[in-house]
Amino acid sequence: MPIEMTLTSLDNPVFQTYMLAASIMLLKLMFQPWMTVVRMMKIGAGFRSPEDLKKSPLNPKPNATQLDVIDYVDRSRRLNLNDLETIPGFLIAGFLFVLVDPPLQLAQILIWTFVLARAAHFVAYITAQLHDVRATFWTFSSLSVIAMTGYILMQVV
Amino acid sequence: MPIEMTLTSLDNPVFQTYMLAASIMLLKLMFQPWMTVVRMMKIGAGFRSPEDLKKSPLNPKPNATQLDVIDYVDRSRRLNLNDLETIPGFLIAGFLFVLVDPPLQLAQILIWTFVLARAAHFVAYITAQLHDVRATFWTFSSLSVIAMTGYILMQVV
Amino acid sequence: MPIEMTLTSLDNPVFQTYMLAASIMLLKLMFQPWMTVVRMMKIGAGFRSPEDLKKSPLNPKPNATQLDVIDYVDRSRRLNLNDLETIPGFLIAGFLFVLVDPPLQLAQILIWTFVLARAAHFVAYITAQLHDVRATFWTFSSLSVIAMTGYILMQVV
Numbered sequence: 001m002p003i004e005m006t007l008t009s010l011d012n013p014v015f016q017t018y019m020l021a022a023s024i025m026l027l028k029l030m031f032q033p034w035m036t037v038v039r040m041m042k043i044g045a046g047f048r049s050p051e052d053l054k055k056s057p058l059n060p061k062p063n064a065t066q067l068d069v070i071d072y073v074d075r076s077r078r079l080n081l082n083d084l085e086t087i088p089g090f091l092i093a094g095f096l097f098v099l100v101d102p103p104l105q106l107a108q109i110l111i112w113t114f115v116l117a118r119a120a121h122f123v124a125y126i127t128a129q130l131h132d133v134r135a136t137f138w139t140f141s142s143l144s145v146i147a148m149t150g151y152i153l154m155q156v157v
Numbered sequence: 158m159p160i161e162m163t164l165t166s167l168d169n170p171v172f173q174t175y176m177l178a179a180s181i182m183l184l185k186l187m188f189q190p191w192m193t194v195v196r197m198m199k200i201g202a203g204f205r206s207p208e209d210l211k212k213s214p215l216n217p218k219p220n221a222t223q224l225d226v227i228d229y230v231d232r233s234r235r236l237n238l239n240d241l242e243t244i245p246g247f248l249i250a251g252f253l254f255v256l257v258d259p260p261l262q263l264a265q266i267l268i269w270t271f272v273l274a275r276a277a278h279f280v281a282y283i284t285a286q287l288h289d290v291r292a293t294f295w296t297f298s299s300l301s302v303i304a305m306t307g308y309i310l311m312q313v314v
Numbered sequence: 315m316p317i318e319m320t321l322t323s324l325d326n327p328v329f330q331t332y333m334l335a336a337s338i339m340l341l342k343l344m345f346q347p348w349m350t351v352v353r354m355m356k357i358g359a360g361f362r363s364p365e366d367l368k369k370s371p372l373n374p375k376p377n378a379t380q381l382d383v384i385d386y387v388d389r390s391r392r393l394n395l396n397d398l399e400t401i402p403g404f405l406i407a408g409f410l411f412v413l414v415d416p417p418l419q420l421a422q423i424l425i426w427t428f429v430l431a432r433a434a435h436f437v438a439y440i441t442a443q444l445h446d447v448r449a450t451f452w453t454f455s456s457l458s459v460i461a462m463t464g465y466i467l468m469q470v471v
Contacts, residue, residue: 163320165413179410179466180463180467184460191456206439208442208443215446245403252406
């Protein structure tokens with residue numbers, strides 16, 4: 001690596017790969033709550049706080065059943081929780097992985113495996129596929145982060 | 158930028174802004190579970206695990222209703238979950254944003270919009286304002302992170 | 315610090331300490347959902363989505379009670395949520411802490427306090443110890459992150 005180049009410069013193709021994938025996953029992380037909001041507004045239900053039953057511009061005709069758990073909304077919340085369990089871990093592990101200067105091809109494989117696995121997991125979950133299907137995609141994303149972390153650990157010790 | 162200065166030095170005013178805001182948001186992230194604990198202890202209820210019903214110095218007079226969901230405690234847990242959905246995303250997006258060297262004024266606007274929006278969201282939620290009010294503040298914080306991520310993406314591609 | 319050394323190089327013992335601890339905590343973060351999966355498969359219950367009741371290779375004999383909340387599985391989910399409340403905050407605060415170049419001994423104390431406290435918290439929670447016990451360990455981990463953040467804040471202002 002040329003002396004002027006730092007690991008966290010976009011001139012470093014590993015960092016460039018990470019930054020592209022990280023941007024996509026950050027957008028996904030921020031997008032999921034919007035899906036929850038859209039679904040809540042669409043059916044006027046699936047709310048969570050007692051005060052959400054007050055009459056307001058966003059809720060012109062309140063009724064007590066609006067606090068019931070409804071799968072259409074709760075599915076998006078579960079997806080969000082699933083994102084929280086995986087995406088911040090990927091973003092942090094991926095960044096630390098860049099800092100130990102891994103081979104480009106390994107970085108590309110692990111990083112894009114994560115992104116593709118999460119995209120497939122999202123489709124499988126939102127369309128309510130069998131547990132086995134979404135579990136398979138989730139496994140790939142989890143193993144990708146574990147592999148990056150294992151590589152970091154090997155460089156450290 | 159002078160040759161001796163790195164993006165992640167406190168001499169870089171963008172990084173300095175980020176570090177101040179990041180510290181505040183990290184403290185907020187760590188503070189919320191403490192609020193949950195204080196509220197649980199104050200009313201001796203809102204516990205979550207079966208073993209929390211055992212007699213102990215922190216729970217001298219156990220009874221089965223202590224595991225019921227109580228809004229006073231659950232509100233703080235919901236706030237915590239809301240923090241988890243936004244703050245780590247902000248901290249990571251903000252840091253990567255610093256690394257692509259954005260204009261100072263843009264960085265200041267996006268970073269402080271997030272912090273102020275989260276402060277306002279906290280006040281609105283803890284005082285049980287209308288859903289519309291807290292949703293508005295949440296929207297500003299979400300758009301701030303999305304804008305930072307969009308800026309990163311533009312630099313990467 | 316010699317002129318050639320950067321703060322985020324493994325030559326920096328503070329960063330080396332952080333990277334070792336961060337790898338361990340990332341593995342813990344990724345491990346907890348696996349524990350949930352293993353426990354769900356072992357007892358064939360504690361599922362969360364309606365479609366998980368469909369007959370499949372992973373669920374050959376479905377029945378409606380499989381969606382009930384069962385402490386054996388839910389305990390692992392609660393541990394995961396507790397991880398989400400603390401580990402990403404530690405990973406980010408710890409990294410920013412490295413960037414303000416703290417004394418090595420302070421860094422070692424705060425970083426290993428967090429790791430040990432989380433390990434003890436895990437054991438206390440999974441074996442259903444008194445709330446007082448796990449709360450004590452949780453407190454150490456929380457104070458460690460707060461101390462790192464306070465140190466960052468002092469350097470920034």
